[in-house]
Amino acid sequence: MNAFKTVLCAAVLVAPLVMAAPRPRDDKDKDDVNRIENAGRVLGEILDVPDEVPQDLLNKARCVVVLPSVIKAAFIAGGSYGRGLMVCRTGKDFRGPWGAPAMMALEGGSFGFQIGAEATDFLILIMNDHGANSLLHSKVKLGGDASIAAGPVGRTVTAESDAFMRAEMLSYSRARGVFAGVSLEGSTLRPDDGGNHRLYGNDATAQQIIQEPRRDAPEQARMLESRLTKASPQLKP
Numbered sequence: 001m002n003a004f005k006t007v008l009c010a011a012v013l014v015a016p017l018v019m020a021a022p023r024p025r026d027d028k029d030k031d032d033v034n035r036i037e038n039a040g041r042v043l044g045e046i047l048d049v050p051d052e053v054p055q056d057l058l059n060k061a062r063c064v065v066v067l068p069s070v071i072k073a074a075f076i077a078g079g080s081y082g083r084g085l086m087v088c089r090t091g092k093d094f095r096g097p098w099g100a101p102a103m104m105a106l107e108g109g110s111f112g113f114q115i116g117a118e119a120t121d122f123l124i125l126i127m128n129d130h131g132a133n134s135l136l137h138s139k140v141k142l143g144g145d146a147s148i149a150a151g152p153v154g155r156t157v158t159a160e161s162d163a164f165m166r167a168e169m170l171s172y173s174r175a176r177g178v179f180a181g182v183s184l185e186g187s188t189l190r191p192d193d194g195g196n197h198r199l200y201g202n203d204a205t206a207q208q209i210i211q212e213p214r215r216d217a218p219e220q221a222r223m224l225e226s227r228l229t230k231a232s233p234q235l236k237p
Helices: 002-020 027-047 055-060 072-077 112-116 129-137 162-166 193-200 206-211 219-231
Strands: 063-071 080-088 102-107 119-126 148-150 169-175 178-181 188-191
Touching: 027 063, 027 080, 027 119, 027 169, 027 193, 027 219, 063 102, 063 129, 080 119, 080 206, 080 219, 102 193, 102 206, 119 129, 129 188, 129 206, 148 178, 193 206
Parallel strands: 148 169
Antiparallel strands: 063 080, 063 119, 080 102, 102 188, 119 169, 169 178
16 A cells, blocks of 8 residues: 555656656647748758849848749649748838748649649749738739739849739749749639647737747748848848
8 A cells, every 4th residue: 555655646746747848749840840941941042043033023022932842743633732931021011121931831723834843842922012911811812812923033133024013923933953933823822820820829820920020930930031131131122
């Protein structure tokens, strides 16, 4: 009986410690962090090549959406095409420093020759406040709810062309080392609420993550912000 009491007391003492121990990340949590790492890697590789994204357009962009490694099998199955993130300049007018990333999902649509690629990275520049705000609140049909155009390539290209000035979003793809503008009309882009809740808490919305000065984001997200800050420190009119 004494031995039983000893074991019981020990269990009572240890139980609160076990309950208070940090919960290890589950697979979905790890996937979200990996998504940030992969998006940061893809964005860094693209920005490091002078002849890819025009500097003038990057300087005018309110937000950047990165969707790394969209796989061919997803197109064949007709399911969810890609998971990535959106990083915006902070503030209600999107004119502050780059902020924390919100998780995003790309679905539907047909991407022409890109369907034959093994894996494709997508980059979308959000060029005005309306385009940015629309993505923070609901699912957006590209080419319908928001205008989108294949982005021009080359650092010396300016944003003065009428086609680029009218488009709310400019889209690019990179597959097998080839970087080019690509049309994403017909697909939809929306906040990935599940990913946002896992990273920031069950009450976190894409709008809060993007427009609040600071959210408790993973270290990988701060590295992503730093990379964008180095490439384009402030919005230029």
